[in-house]
Amino acid sequence: MMGPAIEVQSLSLQLNRVVLLEPISAMFKPGRLHAISGPNGAGKSSFIKCLLGLMPHTGQVLRHWSGRPGQIAYVPQQSAFEASLPVTIEEFMLTSITRWPLFFKRRDAHLQRIDELLQRVGLASKRHLRLGQLSGGERQRLLFAQALERQSLLWCIDEPMTGLDQAGQLSMTAEIAQLRDQGATVFVVHHDMEWIQQYADELWIIEGGLAQHRMVSRKQSSLIAEACA
Template sequence: MQGPSIILDNVGLQYGDNTILHGINHTFEAGQCHVVMGPNGGGKTSLLRSILGLTPFAGNIDICWGSKKGKVGYVPQKAVFESSLPLTVMDFILLNQSRTPLFWSRWRNLSKQQATALEQLDRVGMAERAERRMGQLSGGEQQRVLFAQALLDNPDLIVLDEPTTGMDEQGVRYLEALILELVAEGKTLLAVHHDVSAVRRLDAKVHVVNRTLIDSGSVADVLTPEKVERLFNHYTSQTEVMGEIAREQAA
């Protein structure tokens, strides 16, 4: 089953007087890797949360599944685990894999579930750390475990919010290889990313968001030296766009 396309129709998001997103009309094509980039505070994560239905928004978002609705996997930007919490990597994966209370696992045969968990942990290079406590892992290692957890149900749409936060080079390479593998399987990936070099290696479709959609296209078209220079500079050249938003709010 191929992943879905995602159609945004005049999508906007506002908290009080603060406009987060405004007038976004766009289609994320099915079965491809899409990377959302832009300056801090430009609404990238808010756009992902709107697509996931985790925050109220204006306009319409249509996830086009085709013949039947598929599954969604989500990797948040980060999670916090107390170092003293006696929760191992395997425990965490099993908690997300089964509705059976975790303490029952001491008395039940979970070999099949454990094998599935280890398979997904191996895909992100974390199988050897299955018995480590989550709170003892580095932030980058925790992100890799969260990625493994998101793959448990074999999702058709995978949404990643800054998936390489805190990762070392090895972790980044594991995830890049996995993303390419998932796209080859026909899944749709939508990721917020800030590393221009990493996005170039992914050869993804790039969509630049700063409250509204600024640019969209291939890596070669969007990540030119001239555009990259402005990418994390809050797009001061877009003052006319923001002025238009202010005028509409005042109307």
């Protein structure tokens, strides 16, 4: 099974009369790890949100699935949870898994699945903490666990390493590489060129509102160095 190719036709974005993205046309190959990089404020997160249909852009984003269209997994750039929210990690995951209100009966199978996912991101021992009690790295792990639940072949991951310690970064990298190896089409917004050189299949740079794609093979690391000089 392979994720979709993503075709972008004259995609542009303007908010409050500010042009965030100049028209972009590109074809993103399926089953690849696409790194999106570029300076702060260049429009990387906005671009990802356009791919997801979360921003009122002009132009088209076409998803070419090889079979039936699937779900999209989105891991947003880190945001804080409201500290007083009376929701634990387990309850948060439960609502993601069941799409039911919290007062419905918790089924053992759901709790077991949640346990598996939390184990995978190293949060199993924190399942009873409230969202507002989580550290930045823990929030990042939780958002990733929630996205994993969707078993998607199309992933958009916005700066996944923010706040993660070294072990967390290694396991996040392994998870992302595994998604790609399983055939998913993966977009990762990332600033770390060494990481991109080692793990990404393609590099796309958004700069000054324009998407200039400088695509390189993972094996041609010298080309990446040239692109980023």
